[in-house]
Amino acid sequence: MYTWIWRTLPGPVVVRLxxxxxxxxxxxxxxxxxxxxxxxxxxxxxxxSVVGQ
Known part of the structure; x- marks a missing residue:
């Protein structure tokens, strides 16, 4: 899933980040x-709930 998001984002590495x-x-x-x-x-x-003695 993360690789799909990374491949879908446009631009060079800085823009993707x-x-x-x-x-x-x-x-x-x-x-x-x-x-x-x-x-x-x-x-x-x-x-x-606190049980007292």
Whole structure:
């Protein structure tokens, strides 16, 4: 998959590196703003129970 992305990106190596970095940052931004907030309430990390003696 990564080789397909690398072969699909246009330009010389420097341009490909910049485009790959922009693509990576766009995916991270999408994850942080859309995916993680949508899935956060479904995760059990907020169900903390402490059993006292």
């Amino acid at each position: 910049v485009l790959a970095l922009v693509l990576l940052l766009a995916v991270l931004a999408l994850l942080m703003t859309v995916v993680f907030p949508a899935v956060g309430p479904l995760l059990p990390f907020n169900d903390v």
